[in-house]
Amino acid sequence: MFTLRSVKYKDILDIDELDIPEQRIICIVGESGSGKTTLLRLLNHIISPDEGEIWFQNTPLSQWNPVELRRKVMMLSQSPAIFEGTVRDNLLIGFKFGEKPPVDENQLQDTLKIVRLNKDLLLDANSLSGGEKQRLAMARILLLKPEVFLLDEPSSALDEETTQFIMEQLVHHVNQLKKTMIMITHSKAVVEAFAEHVVEIKKGKVLITKEVGPCKGASTCRFGN
Incomplete structure (x- = not known):
């Protein structure tokens, strides 16, 4: 799905070669400051490499219309944007930006259940906690069903029990849709x-890249086996 060759970005990333497969649950690991978030930003074309080339679906990112690319490849940062208005407004704003017809209330409620957010749709979104x-x-990204979900520490603000539940739901949902989650x-x-x-990234370089599954949410799958 993604192919990187001789990609350099400032003094943060220096990737000789990396292939990221489609329809997989892909974990990017490494110590803080190793360049992981920068890699996601490159894949989403928020930033461009200083050297080298990145391909998505066999087409260089430089040839993609950025808006069209980001409709297919959506990124959730550690501190995502929350817009003025209600929970419902925030869930539907992606359809407005993407010029798509909105979904019905039942789909909104069902998606909130996936992320274990039991809140009234008319609640002020800014009254919510960080998590x-x-x-x-x-939930907003899930509703839009992109080809690729780019998630930067999706469980960073969640407790262990909530993390387990939400990750199981996310993985099941992404696999059902036959999408890719990085x-x-x-x-x-x-x-x-x-x-x-x-x-695995260390000091801006790819240290390890390997298949370890398929897990599909199964607790019996173990990294390194």
Whole structure:
């Protein structure tokens, strides 16, 4: 799905070669400051490499219309944007930006259940806690059903029990849709339980890239086996 060749970005990333497969749950791991978030930003074309080329679906990112690309490849940051208005407004704003017809109330409620956010659709979104805002933004992306979900530490603001529940739901949902999820995580438990492919980055370079699944949410799958 993604192919990177001789990609350099400032003094942060220096990737000779990296292939990221489609329809997999892919975990990007590595110490803080190793370049993981920068890699996601490159894949979403928020930033461009100083050298080298990145391909998505066999087409260089430089040839993609950025708006069209981001409709297919959506990124959820650690501190996602929450817009003025209600929970419902925030869930539907992606359809407005994407010029798509909105979904019905039942789909909104069902998606909130996936991320374990039991809130009234008319509640002011800014009244939510940090973890709830993260889950609201996650639900917003799920509703839009992109080809690729780019998630930067999706469980960083969640407790262990909520992380397990939401990750199981996310993985099941992404697999059902036959989409791709690429997520940064520092949680070994998340990698062990859900990763089908692991990319380890150290000091801006790819140290390891390998298949470890398919897990599809099974707790018996273990990283490194």
